[in-house]
Amino acid sequence: MTKSDIGIVGCGQTPYSKRAQGTLVGYLADAARRALDSAGMARGDIDGLAVAAFQLPPDNAVTLAEQFGITVSYADYFTAGGAGSVAMMLAAKRAIEDGQAKAVLCVAGDLYDVGAHYRLMGNFNQALSNYAQPHGFGGPNGLFALVTRKHMEAYGTTCEQFGRISVGQRASAALNDNALLRGPMTMDDYLNARMIADPLRLFDCVLPCTGAEAVVVAAVDRAPKGKGVRVLSGAEQHNHPPGEVAPLHIGAALYRDRLWARAGYGPKDMQFAQIYDDYPVMVAIQLEDLGYFGAGEAPGFLARHDFAWNGSLPLNTGGGQLSCGQTGAGGGMIGLWEAVTQLRHEAGARQVPKVERGLVAGYGMVGYGHGLGSASVVLERA
Amino acid sequence: MMGDMANPPTYPQPREDATNAPLIAGWREGRLMLQRCGDCGRAFFYPRPMCPHCWSEKLAWFEASGRGRIVAYSHVFKPHHPAFDAEAPIVLIEAALEEGALMLTRVVGEDRTNARSRMAISLVPMPEAARYPLPTFVLA
Ligand SMILES: [Zn+2]
Numbered sequence: 186m187t188k189s190d191i192g193i194v195g196c197g198q199t200p201y202s203k204r205a206q207g208t209l210v211g212y213l214a215d216a217a218r219r220a221l222d223s224a225g226m227a228r229g230d231i232d233g234l235a236v237a238a239f240q241l242p243p244d245n246a247v248t249l250a251e252q253f254g255i256t257v258s259y260a261d262y263f264t265a266g267g268a269g270s271v272a273m274m275l276a277a278k279r280a281i282e283d284g285q286a287k288a289v290l291c292v293a294g295d296l297y298d299v300g301a302h303y304r305l306m307g308n309f310n311q312a313l314s315n316y317a318q319p320h321g322f323g324g325p326n327g328l329f330a331l332v333t334r335k336h337m338e339a340y341g342t343t344c345e346q347f348g349r350i351s352v353g354q355r356a357s358a359a360l361n362d363n364a365l366l367r368g369p370m371t372m373d374d375y376l377n378a379r380m381i382a383d384p385l386r387l388f389d390c391v392l393p394c395t396g397a398e399a400v401v402v403a404a405v406d407r408a409p410k411g412k413g414v415r416v417l418s419g420a421e422q423h424n425h426p427p428g429e430v431a432p433l434h435i436g437a438a439l440y441r442d443r444l445w446a447r448a449g450y451g452p453k454d455m456q457f458a459q460i461y462d463d464y465p466v467m468v469a470i471q472l473e474d475l476g477y478f479g480a481g482e483a484p485g486f487l488a489r490h491d492f493a494w495n496g497s498l499p500l501n502t503g504g505g506q507l508s509c510g511q512t513g514a515g516g517g518m519i520g521l522w523e524a525v526t527q528l529r530h531e532a533g534a535r536q537v538p539k540v541e542r543g544l545v546a547g548y549g550m551v552g553y554g555h556g557l558g559s560a561s562v563v564l565e566r567a
Numbered sequence: 568m569m570g571d572m573a574n575p576p577t578y579p580q581p582r583e584d585a586t587n588a589p590l591i592a593g594w595r596e597g598r599l600m601l602q603r604c605g606d607c608g609r610a611f612f613y614p615r616p617m618c619p620h621c622w623s624e625k626l627a628w629f630e631a632s633g634r635g636r637i638v639a640y641s642h643v644f645k646p647h648h649p650a651f652d653a654e655a656p657i658v659l660i661e662a663a664l665e666e667g668a669l670m671l672t673r674v675v676g677e678d679r680t681n682a683r684s685r686m687a688i689s690l691v692p693m694p695e696a697a698r699y700p701l702p703t704f705v706l707a
């Protein structure tokens with residue numbers, strides 16, 4: 186297969202905060218500035234803008250261009266929630282390949298905290314607002330509790346096996362100054378935490394927070410020397426399987442074979458996996474649908490692996506959303522940011538040694554019962 | 568037995584529109600109304616202007632039996648809206664209705680925390696039904 190010359194040339198992340206403070210545009214601008222610095226670019230080098238932020242409406246990508254004071258030949262406002270940032274980056278890459286732009290700034294984030302999260306989720310979309318909110322559904326915690334229950338009853342997965350994801354990622358978060366939860370956490374801490382929505386306990390649920398991420402998509406040779414990241418393949422699939430409330434599969438099941446075939450690699454060749462982690466069960470489901478193990482084999486896989494940055498499967502090597510916090514729609518970009526940081530060998534104390542390639546999977550946009558969107562990319566150090 | 572009948576909590580309400588009006592009107596009388604497709608024959612929830620299985624517009628409302636089974640359940644200790652706080656834990660379920668439709672709903676009643684997957688459920692009868700904004704169930 187021919188490798189595209191278009192990839193990721195810079196990435197930026199703002200400090201995270203538990204309190205919604207400042208302004209959304211301020212956070213997006215801060216992430217953008219950091220990404221441009223990382224790319225060695227100036228504002229005038231950008232001719233495309235894509236944005237993912239739940240709280241941006243009634244603004245959009247074009248009005249954000251006005252706020253930023255830049256003229257762009259490509260503008261895109263995301264869909265697909267936590268899958269949106271990966272999908273947005275893939276769309277930016279195609280726009281550049283088509284000649285519509287040369288360098289696209291992709292930004293994502295929200296001014297989120299627990300209160301803002303509940304207010305948003307009650308009105309997230311028409312189906313949830315009309316048919317789940319009147320039942321006191323508990324927001325995503327209630328919905329993913331149903332998915333988790335189903336996973337446990339269908340496959341025999343235990344709380345302790347799910348906990349290995351949260352505990353492993355926390356070990357990585359200890360080495361990430363931007364993680365809001367970076368104190369040590371043992372399996373006992375995880376299992377003894379208070380019940381939120383049975384079987385989900387406190388450390389199964391992400392902490393809504395404020396922050397933003399950005400990446401710059403352009404020809405990889407525009408990156409500072411040794412800092413370009415190639416996109417070997419990418420795919421997205423939304424609302425699969427259709428018509429289900431709490432399915433144990435996502436769209437990745439449909440594109441998995443194509444994703445790996447085009448990349449020329451398989452799951453075993455990945456030196457890390459940045460997998461959207463709003464809840465551990467969704468990491469397990471994505472790993473299965475992306476081909477890390479066979480149907481229903483999550484219990485053995487989770488029991489067998491250590492998910493810390495230096496473990497047998499380096500997973501969400503900055504601590505993931507479960508330890509860093511979920512910056513609203515920025516939660517869909519934290520994995521991309523961490524992957525690029527790792528591939529640029531800029532991850533400091535949590536740097537995966539000699540890393541050359543890895544996987545990023547985005548997932549989200551909760552509809553009537555579950556996240557509908559899935560988008561994944563295989564990345565390689567250029 | 569199900570709380571203060573005279574002063575039900577101010578639950579968030581579904582927004583009535585041209586598509587879901589029969590569901591909401593039916594439930595005011597304690598009936599569970601579903602749509603069935605005139606072309607593919609399948610019943611579904613939530614209300615839509617076209618059949619999600621085949622895009623047919625030949626849809627007819629009918630009164631469902633109100634019986635079904637629990638597919639999955641959770642005890643939600645932290646509801647997302649204050650109207651539900653006094654009733655925590657909310658027993659949120661995915662229900663498979665006899666007619667084949669899947670529904671997110673909840674089980675109420677003193678014994679609600681006995682809910683388990685595959686248990687039979689039935690609609691809350693009138694007059695208690697009027698307390699809830701949408702079709703709500705008890706253990707059968
Ligand atoms: Zn039909």
